[in-house]
Amino acid sequence: MTEADDAVRVWLVERTYSDDEQNLVILTYATPDGEQYFRKERALTSFNDVRDTTAAVDAEPDNLGPVEDPELRERYADEATRMANEHDPEHVI
Numbered sequence: 001m002t003e004a005d006d007a008v009r010v011w012l013v014e015r016t017y018s019d020d021e022q023n024l025v026i027l028t029y030a031t032p033d034g035e036q037y038f039r040k041e042r043a044l045t046s047f048n049d050v051r052d053t054t055a056a057v058d059a060e061p062d063n064l065g066p067v068e069d070p071e072l073r074e075r076y077a078d079e080a081t082r083m084a085n086e087h088d089p090e091h092v093i
Contacts, residue, residue: 006060006061007058007059007060007061008031008036008058008059008060008061008064009031009056009057009058009089010029010030010031010036010037010038010056010057010058010059010064010080011029011030011031011032011055011056011079011080011081011083011084012027012028012029012053012054012055012056012079012083012093013028013029013030013037013075013076013079013080013083014026014027014028014076014079015027015028015053016028018041023043023044024041024042024043024044025041025042025043025044026039026040026041026042027039027040027041027042027053028040028076029056029057029059029080030067030076030077030079030080031064031076031080032077032080032081032084033077033080034067034072034073034074034075034076034077034078034080035066035067035073035077036064036065036066036067037064037065037067037076038057038059038063038064038065039065040057052092053092053093054089054090054091054092054093055083055084055087055088055089055090055091055092055093056083056084056087056089056090057089
């Protein structure tokens, strides 16, 4: 965890590319129960723009949103649990 005691560990559950904007990667991380998500947008500025995407990050509770849809919540829970079981948090995915 980070230095902030209240940070929440979330696991990568989805990586998508924006339809609206070129070179925008959207990373979605979720809690293992699938109840909350954290979204991170990353603009790729060049072909040489390499930034690691890790299996998990620690997010501040204020930056988490609720997952309202039950099917999406279940999918996020399954994927977050799988990631947690197969990877260390700092593994590059």
